Amino acid sequence: MDKLTGSVFRNMAKSAAIRLEAEKARVNALNVFPVPDGDTGTNMSLTLSSAVEAVLASNSNSIGELAESAAQGALMGARGNSGVILSQFLRGFADGVKGLEEADSVELAQALVKAAEAAYGAVIKPVEGTVLTVGKEAAAEAMRLAKRGGDLLAVLEGALLAAIDTLAHTPDLLAALREAGVVDAGGEGLVVAAKGAFSALNGEASPEELELASMQASGTAAQSTINSVEEHSASTSVSDSPKTGIQETEVVYRYCTEFIVKGVNIDQAGIKRDLEDLGDSLLVVGQPNMVKVHVHTNHPGTVLELCGVRGDLFNIHINNMEEQNREAAKHEHDMTLPDEKPVQPAPQPVSTAVIAVANGVGCIELMKSLGCTAVVEGGQTLNPSTEEILAAIRESGARKALVLPNNKNVLMTARQAAHLSPIPVIVIPTKSFCQGVAALLRFTPEESAEENAGRMEAAIDEIACGEVTVAVRDAVIESRVIKEGEYLGISGGKILTTGTSINDVTMDLIAELMTENSSLITLYYGESVTAETAETLQAVLAERYAVDVEIYPGGQPVYDYLLSVE
């Protein structure tokens, strides 16, 4: 075939739309970046359908006019970012074949290059590793083959294979994809449409044959057989939100290992069983006589040996992903334009560490969930050592640290640790767990240690804190007679209430702390208190005061309740 005619173009467009419509759900499932709305396939399919309707409505037989109709139709029907980008591909393509009755391979390649350029122009800040890259590489390959004198079929086949190959590598370019373990959804949509178009041109090559051809050509995974995110789950642990761009992530399995096994009646399920414990992102696809294997592992040698038993190995590729990862992160830095916010390197270590002292599983977890870098276990009757606090400061690797002692008996130790620390340390003098919570809520990682310290210290006095515990012996304190085993309600180092009922003592203590502006009571119940008991008290308090009452399992020893009123 020398030239692409209008009527063939019409068939290709129709076939592309049919294929994309049939596979849109699979494309939707891939959509994890930048917004997990999962409608890329639907949006691209509707956009392409709108383009094809316009093509079918046209009586023209000139490729230039039909491509123009497609571009107009897509423009009107464009939905979502992916649809808009697709419409710009078609716009660029139409500009490329403008005025032509038929297109030869060079003209077609030029139009594809224009299409890719127009797509880049549609995006305010183009990102590599997306449909844009897939389109660009396909167009570049088409141009290379056309210049060498390749005929129409060869040029388009080459472009399609390049698209498939580039798609398989999108996770290498985009951390968000790598983390989610998927290829780019928009790129997948483009490849699906291109396969549909190509099958109409060729009429003979089935998609499966193309798939295998691509595997042989590139030795990369046949990504389009991925049916769900789970099958290709992430092998990296994320150190920051993908929003900020490509981060250097910690790679759990270091070697991306890919190869083809050729043989007779190869047992694919057997290969999966052999390899599933050696790594992740395992993909085993193909036919009984040829199977493509892809796995992330720390033992590529073992993987090859296990599979070598089942057939002959071809196209073996082993890549160190740590290296790729660093390259990708570096590349992202290079691409950052001066007017964009710089891409932060992975925030490990943090610039300001927050080290808190807490006791009880629930309390420790709460502190961590509020942004503590590390929690040193300890508190009343179990004071941590200077060395323990110092070790936490050192291990944080931070440039500065804030320490929340959360107990007056720990305050001195914390100051001691600050004195001995190799990095500047500010101790926020929190005397209770609840004060620590109030202070932590004011912590903003983006701001300096000094600014944070000022705000956090101010927050300490904004809430009233108390503790409920049991007297361990008889005593007389400030003319108050206390018997062993009685409950004590304490606030600010003073015993405010006593009694034999834990609920009464707690209620009385809260009554002492309430003011007319109070709007929230929080109870952290200790290891000796059941959730049921705490819930009952919560209900009674909510009824009495008409304020919000929240309860959390603190799991702390010694104190039945730690509580705050604010």
Next chain:
Amino acid sequence: MAVRIFVDSSSDITPELAAELNIHVVPLTIHFGDMVYKDRIDITPALFYEQIRKSKTPPNTSQPSPGEFLKIYEEHSSPGDTILSFHISSKLSGTYQSAVLASKQITDRTVHVIDTFSVSMGVAIPAVYAARWAATGVAVTEILSRCAKMIASTRIYFLVDTLEYLQRNGRIGKAQAVVGSLLNIKPVLCMDDGEVAAADRVRGKVQAKARLVDLAFSDVKQARKYACAVMDAVNPQERDALASITKERLPEVDLYQAPLGPVVGTHAGPGTVGIIITEVE
């Protein structure tokens, strides 16, 4: 040679105000599963919140296509006119991008597409002022420069019942940091550089509302003129309360009230209340 003002439907401009000032609204699309609605044409805020309660699938939104922009621009302007088109932050929606693409197709009239870095009435207020200025004969360059100042001075603070909606639709931006706390934290959210961010995090609804007001009015100067808007997603009591506080703090304020429409409702969820404050001139 007239100046024509356009906004997208995320601006939450009321139909009355749009009609009064001859502002044209380009609809976004709201999806509930397979059900598709043109915002403010096929669905009102009231119907939307009823649907959100009934529907098993959560809603989603999609931007108008460049073609739709082109059609509405051409329908409501004539060759030689100047079009000012105000839109939702380009970091939250592709609407701005669609408008820009459409504007490139128009050769016989001048189109200025403006990214407000904002949402809801934060999009509408500059458009409203632009319409008024245009009506009194202020030159386009002057209108653009005044609007740029307004946009730079605009601050938005809002409270959501739950962060689920922002998270599910990927609009949580820099406020991501407040997610995952074991403590029930109420973040006071804001728009920072066109993205959602947490202005502060406090505990309890009462304190959250107090902080919202503190933040909104902390910098106001009595010598200046302000436009404010208070908005709610079916939370009229809170909106009224915010409106009276606003009038108390700024007796001269140019105050707008509107329900948060389906676009913002999709991403912030029912129960949301918000306040926008912007310096005028």
